[in-house]
Amino acid sequence: MISLAMIVRNEEKYLDRCLKSAALSVDEIIVVDTGSTDRTVEIALENGAKVFHFEWIDDFAAARNYSLEHVSGDWVLVLDADQYFPEDFSVAIKEFTKVKTKRAGLIEIISRYEQNGQTMQSIDYMARLFPRGAKFEGRIHEQLTPLMPTVITGLRLLHDGYFQTDKGVRNIPLLLKALEEKPDDAYFNFQLGKQYRGAEEFELAQQYMEKAYELLQGSNPPYGLEMIVELLEIYTIHKEYEKALELAGNESGWLEKSPDFCFSIAQFLLEYAIGTQDFSVIDNIENSYLKCLELGRAGAKEIVIGVSTYLAAYNLAVFYESTGNEAQAKEYYALAASYGYEQAQNKLEATI
Known part of the structure; x- marks a missing residue:
């Protein structure tokens, strides 16, 4: 038996979609409401959920653990209301839970967000399918405990709750509270x-990313690469070129493994060339974008969708156009457009 366990609050916009996408995959739906004032509870009941209530205490793990107290399945699937399965994964979920080995299933989560006025997508993997008996810890961005082996399930969720929505109003105070309790986390x-x-x-x-980077010296957690890329991009925004160069040099091993790192290096070097008028790095900019595409062809994993395909190709085309290489610019605009990237298609149409 598989139980779906959720915590919700004022999720009438998303909840029905989420529950319907998971309905065929689970035998029981447990929804814990933490204080909704809209139709959230009604929608949950309409979808056959057992609804419980929990007084919100600024602690996601506490609320999630309360939901786990009410499941009766041998396996638990945990979703957020703003996530949903884009296709029927019921067979795959049931096959995964047939294995008796104690393990947690990693689900690919594709999140849509807005950055610099552009719609972007990122990929993350979270342990959200696991045997009953596990718990969560952490006031926010809670993690599964006790530690157990994790396996990629092949399941995929789409997540759009952060798109054109500011959840920092909620998240930042909780993270500050968490750091009061664990300042060196x-x-x-x-x-x-x-x-x-x-x-x-x-x-x-920058302050908190630098602290995280300092604390992680000598270790390589799953989020380590994303943290390095974020810090490099923050240095680029601040035009802290010396710090960016030092970070890039210290982490240069990622150049052969990560298209996200290569893409951020290219973006940094472009800003560096413009800001310092030092154009000796021009070849490195071109080579970094080309490396993104090479890694993409080799199947390297992305954090931000497109950095090894259409985003790299589009930025390379812009680079070639700015340096007067119109033939190669058109070639890479066409490559970016072949992935369905609308901005590249618009550029091609404008030149015809």
Whole structure:
């Protein structure tokens, strides 16, 4: 038996979509409401959920653990209301839960967000399918405990709750509380840095990202690469070229593995060339974008969707256009357009 366990509050915009996408995959739906004032509870009941109530105490783990107290399945699927399965994964979920080995299933989560006026998508993996008996810890960005082996399930969720929505109003105070309790927690420092960057509070973003990076020296957690890329991009925004160069040099091993790192290097070098009028790095800019595409062809994983395909191709085309290489610019606009990237298609149509 598989139980879906959720915590919700004022999710009438998303909840029906989420529950309907999971209905065929689970045998029981547990919804814990933390104080909704809209139709959230009604929608949950309409979808056959058992609804419980929990007084919100600024602690996501506490609320999630309360939901886990009410499940009766041997396996638990945890979703947020603003997530949904884009297709029927019921067979895959049931096959995964047939294995008796104690393990947690990692689900790919594709999140849509807005950055610099452009719609972007990122990929993350979270342990959200696991045997009953596990719990969560952490006031926010809660993690599964006890630690158990994780396996990529092949399941995929779409997530759009952060798109054109400012959740920093909720998240930042909780992260600050979490850091009062654990000031040297690298993960909380990293998450707070991300929230401040999203709020365009770049000085605070840099402060917490630098602290996270310092705390992580000698270790390589799953979020380590994302933290390095975020810090490099923050240095680029602040025009802190010396710090960016030092970070890039210290983490140069990622050049052969990560299209996100290569893409950020290219963006930094472009800003550096413009800001310092030092054009000796021009070849490195071109090579960094080309490396993104090479890694993409080799199947390297992305954090931000497109950095190894259409975003790299489009930025390379812009680079070639700015340096007067119209033939190669058109070639890479066409490559970006072949992935369905609308901005590239518009550029091609404008030149015809």
